[in-house]
Amino acid sequence: MLTSLAHLVARRRLVVIGAWIVLTFAGAFSAGQLSKRWFQSFSIPGFQAYEANQRTLKAFGSGEQPPLLAVFVTPGRDVTSVPGIEGAIEAGASVPKMRAGRVGSWYASHSNAYVSKDRHTMFATLYPPGNATFSSAPPIKQVRAAIRAATPAGVTFHLTGRDPILQSQGEAGGPSVLTESLIGAAGALVILLFVFGTLPAVAMPMLVALSSIMTTFLCVYVMTYLTDVSIIVQFLVALVGLGVSIDYALLIVFRFREELTLHDTTEAALVETMTHAGRSVIVSGSTVAIGLLSMVLLPLPFIRSIGIGGMLIPTVAVLSSTTLLPAMLSLLGPRINRVRVMPKRFVEPHPAETGLWWRWSRLVMKRGALVFVVGAAVVGLVLIPATKINPSDAQIKDEPAQGDALAGRDALTAAGIPDGVYLPYIVLAENVTTTANLQDVAAEVAKAPGIAAASAPPSWRKGDAALVEAFGTDDGSSRAAKGTIANLKRHVLPQIASSQTNLGPGAKLTLGGVAPEARDFIHAVYGKFPYVLLFVLILTFILLTRAFRSIVLPLKAVVLNLVSLGAAYGIVVFIFQEGHGSDAIWNIKATDSVISWIPLMIFAFLYGISMDYEVFILTRIREEYDDTGDTAYSIAHGLARTGKLVTSGALVLMFAFFALSTGPGPDIKQFAIGLAAGVIFDATVIRALLVPATMQLLGRWNWWLPHSVARVLRVAPGEA
Numbered sequence: 069m070l071t072s073l074a075h076l077v078a079r080r081r082l083v084v085i086g087a088w089i090v091l092t093f094a095g096a097f098s099a100g101q102l103s104k105r106w107f108q109s110f111s112i113p114g115f116q117a118y119e120a121n122q123r124t125l126k127a128f129g130s131g132e133q134p135p136l137l138a139v140f141v142t143p144g145r146d147v148t149s150v151p152g153i154e155g156a157i158e159a160g161a162s163v164p165k166m167r168a169g170r171v172g173s174w175y176a177s178h179s180n181a182y183v184s185k186d187r188h189t190m191f192a193t194l195y196p197p198g199n200a201t202f203s204s205a206p207p208i209k210q211v212r213a214a215i216r217a218a219t220p221a222g223v224t225f226h227l228t229g230r231d232p233i234l235q236s237q238g239e240a241g242g243p244s245v246l247t248e249s250l251i252g253a254a255g256a257l258v259i260l261l262f263v264f265g266t267l268p269a270v271a272m273p274m275l276v277a278l279s280s281i282m283t284t285f286l287c288v289y290v291m292t293y294l295t296d297v298s299i300i301v302q303f304l305v306a307l308v309g310l311g312v313s314i315d316y317a318l319l320i321v322f323r324f325r326e327e328l329t330l331h332d333t334t335e336a337a338l339v340e341t342m343t344h345a346g347r348s349v350i351v352s353g354s355t356v357a358i359g360l361l362s363m364v365l366l367p368l369p370f371i372r373s374i375g376i377g378g379m380l381i382p383t384v385a386v387l388s389s390t391t392l393l394p395a396m397l398s399l400l401g402p403r404i405n406r407v408r409v410m411p412k413r414f415v416e417p418h419p420a421e422t423g424l425w426w427r428w429s430r431l432v433m434k435r436g437a438l439v440f441v442v443g444a445a446v447v448g449l450v451l452i453p454a455t456k457i458n459p460s461d462a463q464i465k466d467e468p469a470q471g472d473a474l475a476g477r478d479a480l481t482a483a484g485i486p487d488g489v490y491l492p493y494i495v496l497a498e499n500v501t502t503t504a505n506l507q508d509v510a511a512e513v514a515k516a517p518g519i520a521a522a523s524a525p526p527s528w529r530k531g532d533a534a535l536v537e538a539f540g541t542d543d544g545s546s547r548a549a550k551g552t553i554a555n556l557k558r559h560v561l562p563q564i565a566s567s568q569t570n571l572g573p574g575a576k577l578t579l580g581g582v583a584p585e586a587r588d589f590i591h592a593v594y595g596k597f598p599y600v601l602l603f604v605l606i607l608t609f610i611l612l613t614r615a616f617r618s619i620v621l622p623l624k625a626v627v628l629n630l631v632s633l634g635a636a637y638g639i640v641v642f643i644f645q646e647g648h649g650s651d652a653i654w655n656i657k658a659t660d661s662v663i664s665w666i667p668l669m670i671f672a673f674l675y676g677i678s679m680d681y682e683v684f685i686l687t688r689i690r691e692e693y694d695d696t697g698d699t700a701y702s703i704a705h706g707l708a709r710t711g712k713l714v715t716s717g718a719l720v721l722m723f724a725f726f727a728l729s730t731g732p733g734p735d736i737k738q739f740a741i742g743l744a745a746g747v748i749f750d751a752t753v754i755r756a757l758l759v760p761a762t763m764q765l766l767g768r769w770n771w772w773l774p775h776s777v778a779r780v781l782r783v784a785p786g787e788a
Contacts, residue, residue, distance in 0.1 A: 074342040074394055078335045082393035088279050088392040095282030096291035107296035108201035111369055115588035120496045120580030127533040129168040132200040133492055134582045135193035138215055139228040139476045150173055152220030157192045159218035165207040170198035172525055172537050181539060189483035201279025202299050204705035208232050213652040216312050228476025230464055230490050236473040247384040255723025263716045265410035268400055273317035280313040280388045281305060287380045300368040301377040308381045308673055312356055315680045315717045316349045316389035322713050324397050334401035338394055346390050348687040351615045353386035354675030358607045362600045367592055429704035436764035443757030447631055449492025454638035458588055460661040463543040464490040468656055486520045491583040495536035499574040509564055510536045515558045518552030553584050590664050614781045616690050618773050624762055625682045630752045632678045636670055636746030644738050656734045663735045670742045679712045718751030747768030
């Protein structure tokens with residue numbers, strides 16, 4: 069099939085190139101239109117805290133966003149006795165985009181939960197109205213300005229909270245997105261120049277990546293008219309699309325230049341290239357698609373849409389690599405080696421039996437056991453931190469901050485106000501008969517372990533629904549808060565509802581708030597994550613078993629992919645969760661957590677990229693073995709032919725991710741460093757050490773495929 073496709077593309081190359089140009093421009097137009105089509109809701113249907121927050125939102129107009137904290141400090145005076153502060157709070161709540169929200173304060177409840185023990189500091193919680201989306205943001209600047217203008221003389225005011233602190237990170241004056249992109253592109257260009265040495269060869273991966281990404285956006289745009297597609301898909305299209313497109317283009321261009329030296333005509337070289345390298349691209353693209361498709365198993369609509377939309381990325385990348393790229397190569401022919409900008413040794417392909425990678429592969433063949441032990445030791449050291457991973461949002465005290473938001477946080481800390489005020493627990497009380505009964509609920513909640521105080525503002529009552537605001541002794545994202553949330557859900561609230569007989573018939577108490585909903589997200593994702601992994605590993609194993617005609621090579625591939633994924637997690641934990649170097653390099657203190665969505669997104673990206681590298685190497689080794697029947701020679705020759713390819717692709721991506729890590733915010737830094745470190749670790753320790761060493765130790769067992777399995781897969785059996 070690939071042979072026929074190569075002939076067809078070579079003979080109709082102008083038509084093929086023209087079609088992709090049209091698709092690319094249509095995709096560029098679609099990318100601009102997608103901003104109006106993205107699905108931006110964050111929903112966890114069926115989970116208690118999310119459902120409670122949705123009922124709160126319906127009844128009160130707010131409930132899905134954390135509060136803004138207005139902090140007032142009056143040194144030497146009882147803050148509750150200073151006139152004018154209540155009016156300042158009302159001024160902030162009267163900002164147009166805050167009017168439908170709600171306010172918790174000492175003035176609304178006369179509860180000391182909002183006042184420090186020395187009574188010199190007070191805070192109020194201002195809850196923004198509306199649902200939380202990926203692009204929603206409260207009117208922080210307007211609220212700050214309104215309250216500051218109304219704050220009486222002699223009172224120090226700050227506006228802080230989770231969202232003001234996160235917003236302040238973007239004001240740090242770091243490089244712009246354009247600058248980051250230019251840094252990444254410059255790094256990629258340098259790597260590709262060293263790899264290929266000529267401008268036409270360097271342009272091929274760039275053009276394929278551009279066309280693939282734009283065409284994927286076109287496909288996603290069409291899909292938005294059929295189903296909801298999460299806004300997160302746009303980042304996957306850019307990152308995964310860039311990664312796999314460049315990898316596939318590198319593989320094919322490498323092979324094409326090699327085949328040009330072995331054939332008399334461009335078409336013959338192209339056909340041979342697509343017969344082997346094209347097959348690797350299809351197998352690799354299938355494994356990437358499987359990894360992304362696995363997300364449909366998670367019980368979250370927006371993540372399922374990521375899985376469905378994400379499948380388009382490798383599909384389009386494979387199509388462009390097997391049609392557009394061969395068409396351009398057919399048009400260029402030997403001219404791909406012209407316009408040389410590097411020394412001649414970078415341009416002309418060398419025999420496999422020369423160069424650094426050949427010498428390294430021969431060393432591995434002679435010292436396979438030693439190389440395996442060294443590689444396993446390195447992996448073991450990196451995997452140890454991964455066992456301690458704590459997927460959770462960072463605590464507010466550990467978030468980088470500046471300006472007024474930082475001053476407000478410092479003021480709360482100095483006053484001894486607990487960290488739990490940033491993400492309060494909200495108890496939704498339904499069918500509770502009287503305000504007095506609601507005060508009883510607040511008093512009982514305040515007695516629970518891990519709760520510093522609780523309040524039930526009388527104005528927080530509408531119809532049969534009322535709210536209690538409880539402040540934890542610890543940040544809602546902390547490890548200690550896990551136990552507090554679980555205790556409130558499973559024991560405290562059910563006991564209050566059953567023991568307080570005067571609450572009224574049908575009284576129901578449900579825990580809501582941003583922190584409990586975040587815990588629901590973690591349970592929803594990582595509670596099902598083992599099934600996602602199992603799904604991916606089984607399908608990948610079956611696919612690779614047929615592709616490599618062996619059950620040993622696919623088993624090794626999936627195990628090493630898990631190891632590579634664990635290593636990426638271990639690096640993120642070591643740097644950010646445990647704080648080894650994060651403060652010195654990125655000014656981020658140890659967070660005691662890895663931001664909850666990052667392990668999932670690292671899996672979605674890194675699984676496909678690392679499997680790309682595995683497929684590239686094993687396909688070439690299998691090809692050599694089929695020709696020679698010599699296992700040691702095949703491993704050495706295959707590694708020598710693909711080593712430069714794999715490390716080049718990894719370096720290109722590493723530069724792009726390091727550029728991304730210069731952006732503001734610890735979430736972007738964790739994600740970018742996790743990807744950069746994961747990609748380079750996989751290309752070096754896993755693919756250069758463990759893959760060849762393991763195969764050398766396995767010997768002829770690499771090719772074992774029982775007759776019964778071969779019969780089912782319709783391939784030839786392999787003997788050990």
